[in-house]
Amino acid sequence: MTKEEIIDKINSVLEEEFEVDKTLFLPDAPLMKTLDLDSLDLVDMVVLIEHNFGIVLNNSDFAGIKTFQDFYDFLYEKLN
Amino acid sequence: MPSWAGQSRGGSFGYRFFIFLIRYFGKGGAYAFLFLVVPYFALFAPKATKASWQYWRKIHHLGRLTSFRMLFVHYYRFGQILLDKIAAISGLDNDFEYDFFNYDEFLKVLDGDSGVVMIGAHVGNWEIGGQFFGKYAHKLNLVMYDAEYQKIKKQLESVMGEKAYHVIPVNEDGFTHVFMIKEALDRKEYVCFQGDRHVGDGDKHTLEATFMGRKALFPAGPFQIASRFKVPVVFYFSEKENNDKYSFRFYIADPVKRTKECKPETALLDQYVKVLEERVKKHPEQWFNFYPFWIDLNS
Numbered sequence: 587m588t589k590e591e592i593i594d595k596i597n598s599v600l601e602e603e604f605e606v607d608k609t610l611f612l613p614d615a616p617l618m619k620t621l622d623l624d625s626l627d628l629v630d631m632v633v634l635i636e637h638n639f640g641i642v643l644n645n646s647d648f649a650g651i652k653t654f655q656d657f658y659d660f661l662y663e664k665l666n
Numbered sequence: 667m668p669s670w671a672g673q674s675r676g677g678s679f680g681y682r683f684f685i686f687l688i689r690y691f692g693k694g695g696a697y698a699f700l701f702l703v704v705p706y707f708a709l710f711a712p713k714a715t716k717a718s719w720q721y722w723r724k725i726h727h728l729g730r731l732t733s734f735r736m737l738f739v740h741y742y743r744f745g746q747i748l749l750d751k752i753a754a755i756s757g758l759d760n761d762f763e764y765d766f767f768n769y770d771e772f773l774k775v776l777d778g779d780s781g782v783v784m785i786g787a788h789v790g791n792w793e794i795g796g797q798f799f800g801k802y803a804h805k806l807n808l809v810m811y812d813a814e815y816q817k818i819k820k821q822l823e824s825v826m827g828e829k830a831y832h833v834i835p836v837n838e839d840g841f842t843h844v845f846m847i848k849e850a851l852d853r854k855e856y857v858c859f860q861g862d863r864h865v866g867d868g869d870k871h872t873l874e875a876t877f878m879g880r881k882a883l884f885p886a887g888p889f890q891i892a893s894r895f896k897v898p899v900v901f902y903f904s905e906k907e908n909n910d911k912y913s914f915r916f917y918i919a920d921p922v923k924r925t926k927e928c929k930p931e932t933a934l935l936d937q938y939v940k941v942l943e944e945r946v947k948k949h950p951e952q953w954f955n956f957y958p959f960w961i962d963l964n965s
Contacts, residue, residue: 626886629890633894
């Protein structure tokens with residue numbers, strides 16, 4: 587998958603699951619705050635990503651992710 | 667909104683004193699001491715006393731006189747169970763008999779090919795059964811609120827040593843526990859929650875259900891996590907049958923699916939509430955949530 591394809595897919599998945607307009611998913615926007623995620627939403631997010639991208643996530647994966655750009659970079663790296 | 671404060675009452679002095687009593691007077695002697703302790707708590711723990719009073723009056727619909735008596739029975743049973751737990755865990759007195767219900771089915775689930783979520787309640791005395799997990803104990807992960815964990819850890823580690831099982835401390839502001847739970851389930855381990863206490867008032871963290879005829883809030887976490895990770899779920903209860911006997915009951919939850927009418931976590935909670943009601947009706951004096959549990963109890 588190219589980075590653009592990953593971004594398109596994850597934005598659509600997040601928009602549908604968390605009911606937040608994807609136009610708000612700007613590269614520098616804070617991921618958790620924009621999606622209004624709490625710890626239980628994070629469970630949904632983890633399951634969603636693992637299900638849609640076939641990867642396994644752990645705690646350290648999320649440690650450095652602050653913005654959408656961080657998240658896209660992480661997924662691209664993990665998938666390639 | 668009623669919620670638990672995230673930390674149980676009782677200090678390290680109390681625990682040490684109980685250990686002293688059991689060591690020098692035996693379990694029976696320590697039980698006798700409860701006749702002094704119970705009136706103290708009935709007088710000087712007004713919030714807990716009020717919660718117990720309302721529980722007997724409005725949930726079990728008992729008269730004033732019977733409720734007054736049951737208030738003391740309630741505290742006494744709580745004290746007995748606390749003493750039993752300390753006696754068993756510390757190895758000072760572990761001469762209990764145990765009955766098991768559905769134990770083989772439960773072990774089949776534990777021996778399965780996935781992690782397991784186990785959901786208990788503050789009914790009876792689940793901790794006393796820790797020894798029966800035997801070879802499974804090292805795969806147990808107990809999820810508890812951080813403040814409670816820190817307190818219990820300090821009080822009991824000195825007499826218990828290091829436990830065979832693991833603790834996943836929940837910090838409301840952090841996400842680490844979510845991954846610790848997920849990673850434990852990925853390792854095909856067992857994650858244990860108490861399904862009847864929530865902290866804070868947030869709507870997103872609670873699920874509403876009718877329990878014992880009145881509306882109450884339950885923590886969303888155990889039910890949401892169990893349903894999202896699609897692992898087998900076991901409801902477990904341990905109850906005191908008499909001075910020297912406990913019973914352990916295991917209920918295997920039916921798998922849940924999302925439907926138009928019902929989210930999977932709600933379907934799972936419905937199953938839990940049904941079983942919990944059954945257990946509370948059987949042993950009403952072993953319901954140990956001494957805070958305003960029901961939403962509309964004051965109305």
